Amino acid sequence: MTTPLLPSSLPLIPLRSPQVLFPHLRASIPLSSTQLSLVIDAVQSNLGGKGGNGERGMIGIVPVADHDRRVGRWGCAARIKSIQKSSDEDDLYILLVEGLTRIRLPRSLPPVLSILPSIPIPTSPYSLAIPATIPSSTDLLPLALKLLPEQLHSRINALPASLLADILVTILGVDWDSKVELLGIPDIEQRCDRVREILLDLMSSKGIQPPEGINNEKPSKSNALIVRSRVPLGLTSSNSKSNTSSNTNPLDKLPEDLQPLFKLYQKRLSELSKTAIETLDRELKRLSKIPPQSAEYGVAKTYIEWILALPFKKVSENYEIDLKNARDKLDADHEGLDKIKKRVIEYLAVYRLKRQLFVESQEKRKLQNSSNLSNEQSQSTEKLDKEVENDLLELIPSSERQSISIPNIPQNDKNIIENDDEPSTDVYRDKGPILLLVGPPGVGKTSIAKSLANSLGRKFHRISLGGVRDEAEIRGHRRTYVGALPGLLVQAMRKVGVSNPLILLDELDKVEHGGFHGDPSAALLEALDPAQNWNFHDHYMGDVPIDLSQVLFIATANQLDSISWPLLDRCEVIECSGYITPEKLSIAKKFLLPKQIKECGLNDTQIKMNEEVLEKVIIDYTREAGVRNLERQIGKLCRSKAVEFSISREPVSPQDKQAYQPNVVMEDVERILGISHYGRERPETNVRPGVINGLSYNGSGNGGLLIIETLLIPGGSGKLVTTGRLGEVFRESIELCFTWVKSRSLSLGITTSPSENPLKGYDVHYHIPEGAIPKDGPSAGIATVLAFVSLLTGRPIDVEIAVTGEMSLRGSCLRIGGVKEKVIGAHRAGVKKIVLPRTNRPDVMTDVPELVRNDIQFIYVDKIEQAIEEVWGKDIWAGGDKDFIKVDARL
Numbered sequence: 001m002t003t004p005l006l007p008s009s010l011p012l013i014p015l016r017s018p019q020v021l022f023p024h025l026r027a028s029i030p031l032s033s034t035q036l037s038l039v040i041d042a043v044q045s046n047l048g049g050k051g052g053n054g055e056r057g058m059i060g061i062v063p064v065a066d067h068d069r070r071v072g073r074w075g076c077a078a079r080i081k082s083i084q085k086s087s088d089e090d091d092l093y094i095l096l097v098e099g100l101t102r103i104r105l106p107r108s109l110p111p112v113l114s115i116l117p118s119i120p121i122p123t124s125p126y127s128l129a130i131p132a133t134i135p136s137s138t139d140l141l142p143l144a145l146k147l148l149p150e151q152l153h154s155r156i157n158a159l160p161a162s163l164l165a166d167i168l169v170t171i172l173g174v175d176w177d178s179k180v181e182l183l184g185i186p187d188i189e190q191r192c193d194r195v196r197e198i199l200l201d202l203m204s205s206k207g208i209q210p211p212e213g214i215n216n217e218k219p220s221k222s223n224a225l226i227v228r229s230r231v232p233l234g235l236t237s238s239n240s241k242s243n244t245s246s247n248t249n250p251l252d253k254l255p256e257d258l259q260p261l262f263k264l265y266q267k268r269l270s271e272l273s274k275t276a277i278e279t280l281d282r283e284l285k286r287l288s289k290i291p292p293q294s295a296e297y298g299v300a301k302t303y304i305e306w307i308l309a310l311p312f313k314k315v316s317e318n319y320e321i322d323l324k325n326a327r328d329k330l331d332a333d334h335e336g337l338d339k340i341k342k343r344v345i346e347y348l349a350v351y352r353l354k355r356q357l358f359v360e361s362q363e364k365r366k367l368q369n370s371s372n373l374s375n376e377q378s379q380s381t382e383k384l385d386k387e388v389e390n391d392l393l394e395l396i397p398s399s400e401r402q403s404i405s406i407p408n409i410p411q412n413d414k415n416i417i418e419n420d421d422e423p424s425t426d427v428y429r430d431k432g433p434i435l436l437l438v439g440p441p442g443v444g445k446t447s448i449a450k451s452l453a454n455s456l457g458r459k460f461h462r463i464s465l466g467g468v469r470d471e472a473e474i475r476g477h478r479r480t481y482v483g484a485l486p487g488l489l490v491q492a493m494r495k496v497g498v499s500n501p502l503i504l505l506d507e508l509d510k511v512e513h514g515g516f517h518g519d520p521s522a523a524l525l526e527a528l529d530p531a532q533n534w535n536f537h538d539h540y541m542g543d544v545p546i547d548l549s550q551v552l553f554i555a556t557a558n559q560l561d562s563i564s565w566p567l568l569d570r571c572e573v574i575e576c577s578g579y580i581t582p583e584k585l586s587i588a589k590k591f592l593l594p595k596q597i598k599e600c601g602l603n604d605t606q607i608k609m610n611e612e613v614l615e616k617v618i619i620d621y622t623r624e625a626g627v628r629n630l631e632r633q634i635g636k637l638c639r640s641k642a643v644e645f646s647i648s649r650e651p652v653s654p655q656d657k658q659a660y661q662p663n664v665v666m667e668d669v670e671r672i673l674g675i676s677h678y679g680r681e682r683p684e685t686n687v688r689p690g691v692i693n694g695l696s697y698n699g700s701g702n703g704g705l706l707i708i709e710t711l712l713i714p715g716g717s718g719k720l721v722t723t724g725r726l727g728e729v730f731r732e733s734i735e736l737c738f739t740w741v742k743s744r745s746l747s748l749g750i751t752t753s754p755s756e757n758p759l760k761g762y763d764v765h766y767h768i769p770e771g772a773i774p775k776d777g778p779s780a781g782i783a784t785v786l787a788f789v790s791l792l793t794g795r796p797i798d799v800e801i802a803v804t805g806e807m808s809l810r811g812s813c814l815r816i817g818g819v820k821e822k823v824i825g826a827h828r829a830g831v832k833k834i835v836l837p838r839t840n841r842p843d844v845m846t847d848v849p850e851l852v853r854n855d856i857q858f859i860y861v862d863k864i865e866q867a868i869e870e871v872w873g874k875d876i877w878a879g880g881d882k883d884f885i886k887v888d889a890r891l
């Protein structure tokens, strides 16, 4: 009898989780008529194709994860048994398939797998026969008998081990990931081993006792090496001499190219966690059996290299935090930012105190354990201990006290350190909130975090989360996927090489959440949660958990709106606002200019810039909340001066030689930087009715003037036209304001009788310049009303006034956001008076810098009528309908 062989190419059909098809088992796949016709086409075209030597009507079934649509490395060749129409749904067919053999898939399969026409199968054809050999050491039968109902016992007795392994994982509710893993283990012995482990776990989770002679501790035959030596591979080698008689030196068993890896393993043994040691033992053993030319070899070797590269118990040198030094360091690196520096120092102080308390209590406990106290004595010491602990806790502010836990260390410390199921208690883990620095770009968030790492003596690593939209980028890919890699956090740990670095999560607000590729912010949540991050599971690292509990996380963001609220809940927000011109000037003088001069290779006698020049650069060449662009412009000036200096040193005749001028003068600025793009942001000088200064906030922290223009178009019918890329909310707000002004046209003197049309054959055009920039939100409501009133009454508005605030249909002025940025922007533009809702007064008083507050007159209004009177005086109510206004004002 000839053994059937697989064709060299197969059409592939995805099988959604939780189903996984194994050889000799069956699965039903629901398909729509379109999908079914694709399958039939693919199978038919395969018949005449290259696969002519194979069995006919065969397909490949590929397990696909439901949530991220990724395709595993292995699938199962199958035969179509039947196709039936579903009786429940109209356009639904059930394809019944029977698995034949495991197939390895080509590397380049796309992550989203639809039905794919014949794909070449890379390896040589497999035999379809069930392997008859049953490895006795990996007998699963006793476990199966325990787990399956009695009526099945007689039937499973006769099954070959490999088939039994596949049947057991299919029917016993094993999770999808493990099933995919098992599909990818062609070696029967290894597969049975793994199934055995899974079944033992299953039994312990269900509280079933393993059959006699089998217990969780007892390793299987594939781990026999470890059984014989009773210690992990890493230890046996150092004792190799004593073991030579039993021939158990693992180095002898490993191929030559694996020996450097093994030596590294031995070197790092004391720093590795228990699970890491177990996994490395298993993987090294497995790797030594895989032929080096196989693709699997590379995958397994890279995995081992990754485990060996992680820090585990390795930490930065012991350090003491010196608060004065830390403050000096922050001051030396940053100008201003007093509130933020103060908060950072508080954070350090509390952190130091908590750590000191922890170390003290640790030492006391150790002392207590070592002295062999009588029971009675030890009881009294414990009491005393508790009292001291309570006294120490008194020193900590009550808000911080909650997060401190001084763990109870059981008598035998060793047990705990060796047990990976609980966090080790011999290291201090901070459970305080994560600092989240929020503010516009370039205000020094990242550089504050760097200074903090420096003063803490920790290694620093920055993870940029901008554009992370796949959960796998945080949590890694499973090793079964082609080109799998660990997530960003594990990569960071490998890079810093210690388990207590400071990791800066930059741009936390740019993480996408709840998308097609899983939820990266949910993965971050686990990493940032002190209750669970000592045991962070990266998909790539498999069983080896990573301890992130000693990492100090600091996050930055430009805005809070887009951060998922559970994530925000774990953070303490520190706001970093934009700078005003005098602050920028001072930063430029003290930091940016010296830095740029140094970068050009010169010193401060060779380039000089006075305040006037720097102020011109700030006002005319930058328009930003931070100082990044300012630094760039100063850099341009310095480079140009460096060129002049360099030329002046060239050997030329004395009469051609021009003396080098170190001073950058006002004329140089325009010559070097070109014509200013911005100029001093000034309100329009051309005063005409219908134009008003609103205020805008662009979300990235920049505020400024938002000029509103309105125009009457003759020959119209009272229509309102809006332009300037306005969003839906903005447009609704304009309509509302338009209605309000029309309804008050009599009292405003626009019309003379209630029946008169205020627009009298005109249309109104409402526009906001810079039409390429999208604008939205209701905060231009008050300004819009004033613009319409100005247009229809013909009274212009003073250019030094700016107005912001939402308005309701009844004319109430409602609170708006971004006040600080708007006010700073208005101040930059030279505005002298700002009209805004009274409910925003606290924002002005607490957030706006005093320097700005003193320069601007703030007018707080509750009702739109007050705003109108503030701009034009009470005379505006020229119409006779004053009673109506009074009544309305009471509403």
Ligand SMILES: Nc1ncnc2c1ncn2[C@@H]1O[C@H](COP(=O)(O)OP(=O)(O)OP(=O)(O)O)[C@@H](O)[C@H]1O
Binding pocket: 333, 334, 335, 336, 337, 439, 440, 441, 442, 443, 444, 445, 446, 447, 448, 506, 556, 557, 558, 587, 591, 626, 627, 628, 631
């Ligand atoms: N107060 C300050 N004193 C001195 N230098 C500053 C100050 N604020 C910002 N800088 C400098 O401005 C530059 C940009 O700062 P940084 O990269 O920290 O900005 P950021 O707020 O993190 O921006 P982003 O949100 O874009 O990441 C750095 O060179 C930094 O040193």
